[in-house]
Amino acid sequence: MNQNLKWKALFILLIVLACLWGLFARPSFPTSWQQVKRNFQHRIKLGLDLQGGTHLVLQVQVDEAVRFETNRAVDQITQQLHDRNIKFGDIRRVSDTQILVANLDPTQTGSLRDIVQNQLPDWDMASAAGQTSGFMLTLKAAAIAQIKSQTMQQAIETIRRRIDALGLTEPTIAQTGSQDDQILVELPGEGDPTRAKAVIQAGGQLELSKVIDGPYPSEAEALAAHGGILPPDSEILPGRAEGATTQQPGAGVYYVLTRNPVVTGRDLRSASAAPNPDVPGQWEVHFNLSRDAAQRFGPFTERNIGQRLAIVLDHRVQSAPVIQGQIQDSGEITGNFTQEQANDLSLVLRAGALPASIRYLEESTVGPSLGADSIREGVRASIISLLAVMIFLLIYYRLSGVNAVLALILNLVILMAALAYFQAVLTLPGIAGVILTIGMGVDSNVLVFERIREELRAGKANASAVDLGFERAFLTIIDTHVTTVVSAIFLFEFGSGPVKGFAVTLVIGLIANVFTSIYVSRTIFDWHLGRMQRQAELSI
Secondary structure, X not given: OOHHHHHHHHHHHHHHHHHHHHHHOOOOOOOOHHHHHHHHHHHOEEOHHHHOEEEEEEEXXXXXXXXXXXXXXXXXXXXXXXXXOOXXXXXXXXXXXXXXXXXXXXXXXXXXXXXXXXXXOOEEEEEOOOOOOOEEEEEOHHHHHHHHHHHHXXXXXXXXXXXXXXXXXXXEEEEEOOOOOEEEEEEEOOOXXXXXXXXXXXXXXXXXXXXXXXXXXXXXXXXXXXXXOOOOOEEEEEEEOOOOOOOOOOOEEEEEEEOOOOEEHHHEEEEEEEXXXXXXXXXXXXXXXXXXXXXXXXXXXXXXXXXXXXXXXXXXXXXXXXXXXXXXXXXXXXXXXXXXXXXXXXXXXXXXXXOOOEEEEEEEEEOHHHHHHHHHHHHHHHHHHHHHHHHHHHHHHOHHHHHHHHHHHHHHHHHHHHHHHOOOEEOHHHHHHHHHHHHHHHHHHHHHHHHHHHHHHOOOOHHHHHHHHHHHHHHHHHXXXXXXXXXXXXXXXXXXXXXXXXXXXXXXXXXXXXXXXXXXXXXXXXXXXXXXXXXOOOOO
């Protein structure tokens, strides 16, 4: 064996060992056949259609995000006009994308236009119909599209962080639907979606606000205590009476709070669940603030010692403890939580709040027995097709067919090892991609072998026929594989989860097929030619 052939054989051996290591020797080195099987099952991740699990389609209420932006603009304009002592009658949101400024001082039109142009560039300003001193602000179409797009991306990332925190493996979370407001969530192995749905849909909007007064037994009494008119920049929020549990929805009270919280969930650095040291059997959530939030929170608590601080979650007061001293960067949320409730709340706070509410459009559960049937039938189809191809190659191409069979087997080993290394998910369409890869591998070998046969019929020597056969079939093989890979890339880019699984296995299989049908098969031919006599006939 010449030196060049030795290096090729060594390289192929290293590839084989790396594949076997990725498939069978991780996460722990096997010491028994059972451990080998467990390692293989651990390394190959199965999709929803094979493993069973939960399929959800969510609709994000993106209009809520647009409405929130409009409300924020109302507050900002109101504050700016107050700061500049500009007289006006009323500022209100008349639709999700329009704001009416009524009875503005006619001499201050330029000031309002200056505020809009410099601080609200996403808004257009025009005179309001039917009003001599009123103006209508309209949110630009480009800004609306951007808000909706950002809302979808933030919702997807928030849901992904929450699902990952639950410990569910290999979930599929992607945008879907023609209206660009739907999210596909697939949770393989999750047969009971109740907890996952609860965590996904939880708002997780944390706010720390100063309590003006309360609690009151009803909202009407809270409003009556202020003469029917709330103080400026204040709001009434429901809460839970001291000592009431989460299972007592009727034990409600109402607080009057400052409208602008000193700290929000965006200021959190971490959150974790812990037992309540004062009440055995109950849990609470500890949180830590970012540096910027701590710089605001410390002086605030120092100024308000003896006052109540409301811990508000999803617009509901969880507790309203009295500030005993200056608090810098940490705190607790108490509310008679169970351990699971505290854990879920802490992971929701860590993942962040959803930018808008969601609605479930579809929900289905795939049983593991159906997935097992799919695996069994898919593996059976793969084995039958592989055996049929092997028999054909051995009968039609004789000893050279062994070469093609070895290349096909190595192709499948490389494909499965790549799925294991990349932590890709194998789906039922993915198994179809594996079967198609077998067909493409046969096609490549047939192209090479037929070219070799043509050269042998033309009177070429064995070595020359093999060289010319591989050389002239190479461009055809590359052309067919590149065009198929490009098609698979489009499937991956624009397809849903199962279609992406098909595209992934097909691309990996095609790349492996080029390596095995050109490099490995050629090395086997060179090794065989080096061992046979020059006058001997090549078995093909």
